[in-house]
Amino acid sequence: MKITRRTFIKRTLASAAALIGINAFGYSYARYMEPNMLAVRRHDIEHGKIPQHFHNFKVLQFSDTHVGFHYELDDLERLVEKMNQEEPDLILFTGDLVDEPHTYSFPPRLIQILKRLEAKQGKYWIYGNHDHGGYGTEKIRDVMVQSGFQLLQNEHTLIENGSASFTLAGVDDIMLGKPDLERTLENAPKESFTLLMVHEPDVALEYQHYPVDVQLSGHSHGGQVQVPFFGYLVTPPFAEHFVEGHYPLVNGFNLYVSRGIGTTRLPYRFMCRPEFSVFQLKSTL
Numbered sequence: 668m669k670i671t672r673r674t675f676i677k678r679t680l681a682s683a684a685a686l687i688g689i690n691a692f693g694y695s696y697a698r699y700m701e702p703n704m705l706a707v708r709r710h711d712i713e714h715g716k717i718p719q720h721f722h723n724f725k726v727l728q729f730s731d732t733h734v735g736f737h738y739e740l741d742d743l744e745r746l747v748e749k750m751n752q753e754e755p756d757l758i759l760f761t762g763d764l765v766d767e768p769h770t771y772s773f774p775p776r777l778i779q780i781l782k783r784l785e786a787k788q789g790k791y792w793i794y795g796n797h798d799h800g801g802y803g804t805e806k807i808r809d810v811m812v813q814s815g816f817q818l819l820q821n822e823h824t825l826i827e828n829g830s831a832s833f834t835l836a837g838v839d840d841i842m843l844g845k846p847d848l849e850r851t852l853e854n855a856p857k858e859s860f861t862l863l864m865v866h867e868p869d870v871a872l873e874y875q876h877y878p879v880d881v882q883l884s885g886h887s888h889g890g891q892v893q894v895p896f897f898g899y900l901v902t903p904p905f906a907e908h909f910v911e912g913h914y915p916l917v918n919g920f921n922l923y924v925s926r927g928i929g930t931t932r933l934p935y936r937f938m939c940r941p942e943f944s945v946f947q948l949k950s951t952l
């Protein structure tokens with residue numbers, strides 16, 4: 668079929684219009700829709716060291732809320748309600764509470780909302796790079812303390828149930844803190860199942876050689892934007908090897924990376940929905 672000049676121009680204009688339409692939709696979707704499409708990622712963690720008392724114990728992890736950067740307190744309130752519906756036994760926050768501590772106003776409502784999170788065996792947290800950045804170290808600590816969260820900064824604690832327990836550990840932020848895994852694990856019971864919180868996932872390459880069974884991280888935001896057939900557009904330093912999901916490494920060491928809740932730098936998410944994770948412990952004893 669012969670294409671006339673007029674048909675050619677018409678088709679070119681139609682294709683351009685379609686492309687602009689798709690891009691406009693793509694933009695609106697990435698900017699206004701997907702960042703609000705919260706997902707719950709569920710994993711079973713089966714391990715011979717998990718005591719029977721902790722069979723079906725529910726650990727909820729959330730990360731990287733980046734409050735203040737296109738993530739408001741109303742969003743956080745909805746998130747808290749959703750997380751409480753899971754009725755977790757333990758809640759873990761793996762860093763980056765607000766996007767810019769030096770410009771954020773820290774309204775009292777932030778604490779009121781975080782305080783409402785409920786977990787039978789407590790709420791724990793670690794520092795992320797945005798928490799230490801912009802002189803946020805004390806400000807964020809005050810908010811978390813008042814919200815009922817306990818900080819693990821190069822230290823561990825025992826989560827107890829009857830006569831059984833497991834070790835919960837947390838290291839300081841890798842980029843802007845003073846992380847010290849040796850000190851974190853000092854005097855931890857050797858045979859205990861050990862769950863470690865670290866903001867940046869890539870240190871798993873080193874930490875897999877330590878007596879740790881599970882590392883929970885965030886920081887990557889899952890790349891925020893994923894391009895079909897290409898993959899992650901940008902991943903931050905220390906989240907270039909491990910970006911999202913489950914990575915079984917050496918010596919039975921398992922790394923789980925959360926895509927997190929909020930966004931930073933650019934307020935977009937594409938093929939990378941925000942998420943929190945629910946881990947159910949499974950004893951094989």
Ligand SMILES: [Fe+2]
Nearest residue numbers: 731763886931
């Ligand atoms: Fe982050």
